[in-house]
Each structure stands twice: as C-alpha cells, then as structure tokens.
Amino acid sequence: MLKNDIQNTVNNYLKARKTLEVKVLRFILSEIKYAEIEKQKELTDTEVISLLQKEIKKRREAIEMFKKGNRSDLVTDEKAQMAVIMKFLPKALSKE
Secondary structure (H helix, E strand, C coil): CHHHHHHHHHHHHHCCCCCCHHHHHHHHHHHHHHHHHHHCCCCCHHHHHHHHHHHHHHHHHHHHHHHHHHCCHHHHHHHHHHHHHHHHCCCCCCCC
C-alpha cells in the first residue's frame, strides 16, 4: 500500500537526516490519518493518491501567492515540498 511506502520512506529519511522530507511526509501521513478517521476505514491507494494531488494543488496555489508577494525563499520551500510529494504520485501518461 502507498501509505506503507510513505511510512517506510519516512524511516529511511530519518536515518539519512533529511529534515525537509521527513517534515513533509509526516504531514502527509497525518492528513491520511485524519481522512481515515473521518471515513472510519483505511484509505485505498486511489484515495491516498487523490489526497496527494490535493496537497500538490495547495502548494501550487501557495507558490503563486508567494510569487506575487516577492517571497522567493518561500517559493523555493514550497517547490521542494512539492517534489517530495510528487515522488509518490504515479507518473502521468504521455500525450501519445
């Protein structure tokens, strides 16, 4: 399951002392847990992917707002967080 993959990756990043990645993935795991509590069942991989896509969308919107506010430091941080989340999304189909 995707949730287990994320948890295993958190453990690996903890060992490697990658703080940004750990922070982002822990946040994602907490969002998954909240959704599971709300639905009163474990999320399927499809539901987890949907949740990840919502988080990507939030970060894209934040990047736009930070660009308008000339906050390039925060834009960089949001892009880094997006990159971590995108590792768990399936690859998009090509136009072919």
